[in-house]
Amino acid sequence: MQVSISSQDSKTLVTLDGRLDTSNVDQFQKDIAPLMQGDNPNIEIDCQRMTYTSSQGLRMFLMLQKSVMARHGKMVMVGMIPQVKEVFDITGFSNIITII
Amino acid sequence: MGSNSPRKSFAKRLTRRIVLIVSAIIVAMLFVVAVSSANIIEDEATRSVHNMLHASISDIERPLYELEAQTQTVASHVQIQISNVNVLDMISHKSVELSKIINGLAIVIPPSGNSGEYVVYNFRDAHNDIRSIRRSDAGVVQSEWIQSVLSSRQPVWTVPYFAIHRGDPQAPRVTTYCSPVFGPDSSVIAVVCADITLDWLEKKIASLRPFENSLTALSCSEDVVIGIDDTLLLSQIKKEFAENKDLQSLGDDMRKGVDSVRRRMGKGRNSFFVAYGPLHNGWLLSISCLYRDVMKRNTIMNLILLILGVLGILTVLLVCTRSIRKLTRPITELSDAALNMAKGNFNAPMPAIKSQDEMKNLRDSFVFMQNSIVDYIDELKTTTRENERMESELNVARNIQMGILKSDFPERLHALMVPAKEVGGDLYDFSVNNSKLYFAIGDVSGKGVPASLMMVVTRAVLRFIEDMNMSLDVSLERINDGVAESNSNDMFVTLFVARIDLVTGQMEFCNAGHNPIVVIPPDADPYFLNAKPNIAVGLFPSFKYEAESVVLKPGTRIVAYTDGVTEAERADKSQFGNDRLLAWAADPKTRSFATSNSDVVKSLYDSVNAFANGNPPNDDVTIMSITV
Structure with missing residues (x-):
């Protein structure tokens, strides 16, 4: 899983590339740690190239969402492929995370 | 396999390589020295022989010139007293008596008009007494030399010969200078013939031996060569000169009457050089030397060089072997210690190294590695124990978990x-x-x-x-x-x-x-x-x-x-x-x-x-x- 983070005006753009599974979820947690703090909590996550997420991955997005909400920001995930979107739908995460 | 005797010891290889290189350098140096010294010795020998030749020619010519001068003087007296036979006899007698060089003197008057030939001859016999011979019927005028003087009107040197005509069994070997005496009408009225003994010349030639087997020869004619008395040897040499191209060209050069040196004649052991030069009377002095005689000194020097070289190589071998073995001993010891450690004896003592160099670093690294391994093994034991404990606890947890389902x-x-x-x-x-x-x-x-x-x-x-x-x-x-x-x-x-x-x-x-x-x-x-x-x-x-x-x-x-x-x-x-x-x-x-x-x-x-x-x-x- 490749994570690239860039700042854009009033939001932080995060691009994900690859699979998010047991083997790399710990690294992913370190990669997104900077997003959990700071005074610019608005985050847009580009998911076009994310091919899979395990339930541990869902937990990461949930933690990020909670952190953003605590700072009164907004997090959106965009461009999710159907297979990944399905996981979010099944678990009900689509109800708490904004997916465009 | 003993750790002390690896099949290809590092020390041995290093020693072998160093000794090889040093040996190669020494051999190359010896070779260069040998070759250049051979050249120097050859040049030096050639030059000294050539100089000896020149000096000898001068030495030989001096009495000959003296004889020529005295003969000319006698000739001038003969010219004046030609008609007085008794005075001519006296001139002949006095010339032999007073001159240290003239051993015998003949005045030959060729026949003219109705008077026949007349010869007056005085010479010193074996007892150093002067004896006199007067002849009017000997036919001396017909002899080759007198005829040569009469026809050429020039003085002539005879080839050396034994003066047997004196009727003395111990007649010495002489050479004769024949000089014409001219009358008022420029005709040759007499020929004065002065003998000079050649024992001094033979001694001189025999003494000219710059090297052991040198051959010094004074060629007066094809057949008369002073220095080569053996006629068999002379004919052999003549035969070789006729058959061998190199010798032929040497002979041609010699006859040209210019002094020179010819190197590298002949082959192998018998290769030689020749220095040669002409005398004013057409005789030719030559000194031949064998290279092997010339190089004898060089051979001895080369032998000394060789011994020195071998000694040098042996010294290098000895010093290298000892010092390299000493230098690499720590490696052997460390290798033993490492093997000991590999066998599981992690507390194997490491050799002490006093020098402050790479060996010391290596030893320190070994000690560090030893300590690290000991620590690591302790840690591994602890971890393994811990893992085993966790594993058994996890198994219990698994049983509990399965139990609640x-x-x-x-x-x-x-x-x-x-x-x-x-x-x-x-x-x-x-x-x-x-x-x-x-x-x-x-x-x-x-x-x-x-x-x-x-x-x-x-x-x-x-x-x-x-x-x-x-x-x-x-x-x-x-x-x-x-x-x-x-x-x-x-x-x-x-x-x-x-x-x-x-x-x-x-x-x-x-x-x-x-x-x-x-x-x-x-x-x-x-x-x-x-x-x-x-x-x-x-x-x-x-x-x-x-x-x-x-x-x-x-x-x-x-x-x-x-x-x-x-x-x-x-x-x-x-x-x-x-x-x-x-x-x-x-x-x-x-x-x-x-x-x-x-x-x-x-x-x-x-x-x-x-x-x-x-x-x-x-x-x-x-x-x-x-x-x-």
Whole structure:
């Protein structure tokens, strides 16, 4: 899983590339740690190239969402492929995370 | 194999290489010195022999010139006193008496008009007494030399000869200078012939031996060569000169009357050089020297050089061997110590090294490595012990976890939970009460110990559902609150719970973000039950869950599972997926009433394993089959 983070005006753009599974979820947690703090909590996550997420991955997005909400920001995930979107739908995460 | 005697010792190789290189240099130096010294010696020898030749020619010519001068003087007296025979006799006598050079003197008057030839001759005999001979009928005028003087009107030197005409058995070897005496009409009126003995010349020639086998020769004519008295040898030399091209050209050069040196004549052991030069009277002095005589000195020098070279190489060998062995001894010792260590003796003592160099560094590195290994082994022992302890504890935990999942299955229901690690995060529960059947299946996010702890918490709060009087949505809310209460780590549990009225076939269910269950009706294609996802349990306390309801035909089979089934992966990361799951469900064997629930569960688990094809599972797998 490749994570690239860039700042854009009033939001932080995060691009994900690859699979998010047991083997790399710990690294992913370190990669997104900077997003959990700071005074610019608005985050847009580009998911076009994310091919899979395990339930541990869902937990990461949930933690990020909670952190953003605590700072009164907004997090959106965009461009999710159907297979990944399905996981979010099944678990009900689509109800708490904004997916465009 | 002894560690002290490796097959190719480093020290030996190094020594051999150094000695080889040094030897090569010494040999090359010796070669250069030998060659250049040979050249120098040859040049020097040639030059000195050439100088000796020049000096000798001067020495030989001096008495000859003297004789010529004295003969000229006598000739001038003869010219005046030609008619007085007695005076001529006296002149002849006095000349022999007074001169140190003239050994005999003849005045030859050729016949003229009616007077015949007349010869007066005085000479010193073996006792140094002067004897006189007068002849008028000897035919001396007819002799070759007198004729030569008469015709050429020039003085002539005879080749050396033995003066046997004196009638003395001990006649010496002499050479004679014949000079013409001219009359008033420029005709030759007499010839004065002065003899000079040649014993001094023979001695001189014999003394000219610059090298052991040198050959010095004074060639006066083809056949008379002073220095080569042996006629056999002379004829041999003449034969060689006639047959050998090199010698022929040498002979030609010699006859040209220019002094020179010819090098590199002959072959092999007998190769030689010749210095030669002419005397004013046409004689030729030559000195030949064998190179092997010349080089004798060089040979001795070369031998000394060779001995010195060998001694030098031996010294280098000795010094190299000793110092390299001394220098590399620590390597051998370290190697022994390392071998000792490799055998498991980690406290093997390391050799002490006094020098402050790379050897010391190597030894220090060894000691450091030794200490590191000892530390590491201690650590490994501790870790292994710790791991063993944890493993046994995990096994206990696994037994406890399996123990809290029911295993006394009724006929209508069967379930299987296989954790990916020792303990898992999947769970199921069920109970049959009168005509009501309740079941639940859940999956804690993640796996391993954290998931298993959450699983135990969830399993505990599932008790709420068993209370058949409480509506399902309220039950789930209680469960959610219960899990959320103990969840400080943002873990979550997907959960599907259902109650089935076995009489009416009505199934009330509530989904908390779990994978849709598969419904296999007896008379239609299998499908995924469409259920509102709500939200996974444990995240948001007080969340309002919505329950739904569906009526199932008798004979319907329900298969519930966790994502360990659909997300089972092959090595190429492709997943089992929903399509394969539905295809499996549509299989006649799965659908058959004759197939027991336990067989159905086993069949799906086998399919998933067959699909994974040995790829280790990365999530817990739970399968539950229920017949309505």
